[in-house]
Amino acid sequence: MGKIPFMIDLTNKNIVIVGGGKVAERRLLLLKDQCASITVISETITEEIENYIDNTSIYWYKRPFRDEDIIDTDFVIIATNDKKVNEHVINVTPKHVLLNAAHNANEGNIEFMKTVKRGLLQVGIHTGGASPTLAKKLYHDIEASFPSDxxxxxxxxxxxxxxxxxxxxxxxxxxxxxxxxxxxxxxxxxxxxxxxxxxxxxxxxxxxxx
Incomplete structure (x- = not known):
């Protein structure tokens, strides 16, 4: 079935990000001020992620993923380049938990749209996987239409x-x-x-x- 766009309040939600590379970094930067806590699970992380680890709401488990890592978690983000790890996390994530699979959007129930934000105004762009190139073009077109002020x-x-x-x-x-x-x-x-x-x-x- 298809997905529909909606806004979600993550204020009191706990998020687990499996992976510590650039994709995980982008997700972290987007969510770090919007939720109760973020746990990053990865043997290595980017320098940018490391800069935020001292934050009281961001934690880093320097090890491989374990099934118990997603107990009482509201939102799981898969951001690794290891196919076996990705498939395993998908299989053990409860159906009621929000899941974003960065490697294959169809494997999760949540996707991140390319978004132009101007204060309270947010314009999301999503092509359903038809053309990331079109999404990028529309992003720049919309961004040019709304100056920063x-x-x-x-x-x-x-x-x-x-x-x-x-x-x-x-x-x-x-x-x-x-x-x-x-x-x-x-x-x-x-x-x-x-x-x-x-x-x-x-x-x-x-x-x-x-």
Missing amino acids: YSDYVDFLYEVRQLIKLSPLENMEKHALLKEMVDCPIYDKEEQALFILQLKKKIEHPRSTK
């Missing part, structure tokens, strides 16, 4: 939405304001601050601003 605009939208949601304004007026923020974007920080100020006044004194 676009995150400031997204943060502004978030603040506006929270204010509007809590306001006594009529639903139609709320929807109109939210639509206006997207149809007529405000990128300048001073203009954003002014809009927030005016919005607060509108919310506090809805009748006087009509």
Whole structure:
């Protein structure tokens, strides 16, 4: 069956990464600030991974994988180039556990999409294995469409939405304001601050601003 994209909260999850090479490194860097703990199991690790081992939530077992390593684990990532090890980890991982198999995406139930991130905004790209080259091209196209400071605009939208949601304004007026923020974007920080100020006044004194 096919897979669908979704966002997942890993805040209180424990993750095991089997492998210590570049693929494991990329997974670690992506997840290190998003979960309760990460355990890396590998006889060798990259220098970048080693830099994070002193972190209280990242551990390194300098040895081969053991079946008991995934007891009470929420998410297993296979990132080795050893076919036998990869197959063994797949076989012993419980069906209810999230599993990412870097060597063959079809062997796991979770895949990592190529993602463009601008603050709260995340755009994921996945071609279902049809063309990694296309995924790479789309990544660069989307990245070019959203400059690095676009995150400031997204943060502004978030603040506006929270204010509007809590306001006594009529639903139609709320929807109109939210639509206006997207149809007529405000990128300048001073203009954003002014809009927030005016919005607060509108919310506090809805009748006087009509």
